[in-house]
Amino acid sequence: MGAPDPSRLSLNTATVRKQWKLAQILDGCARHGIRGVAPWRDQVQEFGLDQTARLAKTHGLTVTGLCRGGFFTGKNWLEDNRRAIAEAHVLGAQCLVLVVGGLLFESKNLVRAREVVRESLQEILPEARQAGVPLAIEPLHPMQAAERACINTLEQALDLCDALDPGGSRGAPALGVAVDAYHVWWDPKLEAQIQRAGSRILAYHICDWLVPTRDLLNDRGMMGDGVIDLPRIRCWVEAAGYAGFHEVEIFSELDWWRKNPDDVLATCKQRHRECS
Amino acid sequence: MGAPDPSRLSLNTATVRKQWKLAQILDGCARHGIRGVAPWRDQVQEFGLDQTARLAKTHGLTVTGLCRGGFFTGKNWLEDNRRAIAEAHVLGAQCLVLVVGGLLFESKNLVRAREVVRESLQEILPEARQAGVPLAIEPLHPMQAAERACINTLEQALDLCDALDPGGSRGAPALGVAVDAYHVWWDPKLEAQIQRAGSRILAYHICDWLVPTRDLLNDRGMMGDGVIDLPRIRCWVEAAGYAGFHEVEIFSELDWWRKNPDDVLATCKQRHRECS
Numbered sequence: 001m002g003a004p005d006p007s008r009l010s011l012n013t014a015t016v017r018k019q020w021k022l023a024q025i026l027d028g029c030a031r032h033g034i035r036g037v038a039p040w041r042d043q044v045q046e047f048g049l050d051q052t053a054r055l056a057k058t059h060g061l062t063v064t065g066l067c068r069g070g071f072f073t074g075k076n077w078l079e080d081n082r083r084a085i086a087e088a089h090v091l092g093a094q095c096l097v098l099v100v101g102g103l104l105f106e107s108k109n110l111v112r113a114r115e116v117v118r119e120s121l122q123e124i125l126p127e128a129r130q131a132g133v134p135l136a137i138e139p140l141h142p143m144q145a146a147e148r149a150c151i152n153t154l155e156q157a158l159d160l161c162d163a164l165d166p167g168g169s170r171g172a173p174a175l176g177v178a179v180d181a182y183h184v185w186w187d188p189k190l191e192a193q194i195q196r197a198g199s200r201i202l203a204y205h206i207c208d209w210l211v212p213t214r215d216l217l218n219d220r221g222m223m224g225d226g227v228i229d230l231p232r233i234r235c236w237v238e239a240a241g242y243a244g245f246h247e248v249e250i251f252s253e254l255d256w257w258r259k260n261p262d263d264v265l266a267t268c269k270q271r272h273r274e275c276s
Numbered sequence: 277m278g279a280p281d282p283s284r285l286s287l288n289t290a291t292v293r294k295q296w297k298l299a300q301i302l303d304g305c306a307r308h309g310i311r312g313v314a315p316w317r318d319q320v321q322e323f324g325l326d327q328t329a330r331l332a333k334t335h336g337l338t339v340t341g342l343c344r345g346g347f348f349t350g351k352n353w354l355e356d357n358r359r360a361i362a363e364a365h366v367l368g369a370q371c372l373v374l375v376v377g378g379l380l381f382e383s384k385n386l387v388r389a390r391e392v393v394r395e396s397l398q399e400i401l402p403e404a405r406q407a408g409v410p411l412a413i414e415p416l417h418p419m420q421a422a423e424r425a426c427i428n429t430l431e432q433a434l435d436l437c438d439a440l441d442p443g444g445s446r447g448a449p450a451l452g453v454a455v456d457a458y459h460v461w462w463d464p465k466l467e468a469q470i471q472r473a474g475s476r477i478l479a480y481h482i483c484d485w486l487v488p489t490r491d492l493l494n495d496r497g498m499m500g501d502g503v504i505d506l507p508r509i510r511c512w513v514e515a516a517g518y519a520g521f522h523e524v525e526i527f528s529e530l531d532w533w534r535k536n537p538d539d540v541l542a543t544c545k546q547r548h549r550e551c552s
Contacts, residue, residue, distance in 0.1 A: 143489070153464060
């Protein structure tokens with residue numbers, strides 16, 4: 001397994017969101033020679049959509065994704081996803097990442113939640129296609145099935161893609177997947193499903209699974225500090241034809257969110273090169 | 277969906293292990309009219325194997341499982357599993373529950389860990405068969421893949437069963453599964469895989485998934501306090517032909533391990549009837 005192309009590093013802005021505003025993050029990426037960025041919508045709204053687009057362009061940054069649309073099982077999902085698609089279009093984002101939502105309000109019916117996600121995707125997909133914004137379903141770790149996403153395996157996400165966007169399997173999909181190593185590394189069918197995904201892979205996210213993990217949401221590790229065999233998964237992703245960015249996304253209440261953000265970015269660069 | 281048969285309730289002794297010794301737990305089951313019990317081996321060792329078998333018999337308790345064998349990726353697995361099989365035989369346990377083990381020491385190679393589990397199962401299976409002790413692979417939640425079990429879906433477990441014990445799919449399997457609702461409730465293929473499992477289902481475990489979950493290991497909920505649709509899953513399990521016990525297994529550092537154990541058992545009975 002060869003080392004990853006350093007120019008493929010992208011920074012998900014959540015990684016240093018506690019320390020920096022969005023403009024500082026974009027400047028930081030430029031200063032550290034990081035060529036891709038994936039911002040969160042609340043940060044974009046705070047800084048301004050046009051300002052964000054302009055500053056990213058000034059720095060020559062590729063917007064590898066906009067986080068996030070989805071939450072189809074919650075209120076006002078349609079309006080919110082329309083806005084997200086419009087914002088992704090303005091930013092020229094390579095995809096809109098979808099965290100699809102968990103259980104419906106006061107319901108334990110996971111089967112129904114998954115139907116709602118499917119129906120909502122079907123409704124919003126033509127608008128995304130028209131706007132030229134590919135939608136990337138991100139299967140989340142099963143430990144987040146109740147609260148954040150009831151799509152929990154790559155197989156399940158790809159079954160949806162095949163059903164709703166059958167033409168997309170031959171390239172330029174309107175509906176694809178964001179493969180986040182943190183969410184899928186445990187999956188016994190991972191290699192096979194990555195191979196199946198092929199051109200459906202719209203984004204590849206990395207960080208590490210810490211042992212022990214102290215919190216279900218905000219205790220992700222820096223690449224190399226945990227147990228995920230990241231080089232192996234990257235090879236599978238590359239073998240499937242993916243040649244896009246490797247987006248570092250670390251939620252870390254106890255560790256990386258408390259560090260000097262310049263040090264965090266420098267570490268991301270180093271660990272991307274050495275451990276990913 | 278009808279209510280569950282109250283006589284099918286079994287108590288996994290971990291549920292009150294912080295409050296009571298094993299003898300007290302067996303007495304407690306008898307006092308509360310709970311007809312099944314699944315002890316842990318460290319508790320059995322402390323009380324004595326023959327004493328445990330005798331007291332369970334005195335109370336007319338069915339030993340619905342012995343916890344646990346497995347940890348094939350650790351040291352001394354062969355000796356330990358031989359002892360576990362012998363103990364399960366003496367106790368007349370309906371199965372030996374296998375927590376198969378996570379990653380190998382200082383390794384990130386999950387693929388290899390899974391091969392080791394398969395090879396170890398293949399080695400130990402003839403001895404279990406000879407002792408008349410069915411082995412129940414328990415797929416654990418993916419959040420425990422690194423540390424406790426690299427078998428993480430029912431499909432993966434059943435693939436192993438079919439490969440290593442092909443005759444068992446027609447009934448009286450030597451190798452089957454323990455279906456624990458807590459570990460598998462999120463699985464998009466759950467209904468189909470339970471149906472496939474059929475007579476491979478050697479045990480059915482229940483508790484609940486709390487929102488939020490504060491700890492990856494010891495924050496399980498009492499039936500009804502979380503989001504798992506337990507009646508639905510029980511119906512799937514019963515439709516697959518399973519007519520055995522429903523074993524309550526709750527690891528709860530912050531809640532149930534701190535309560536009066538008689539109250540815990542009374543609550544288990546009530547919630548089994550009303551919420552399972």
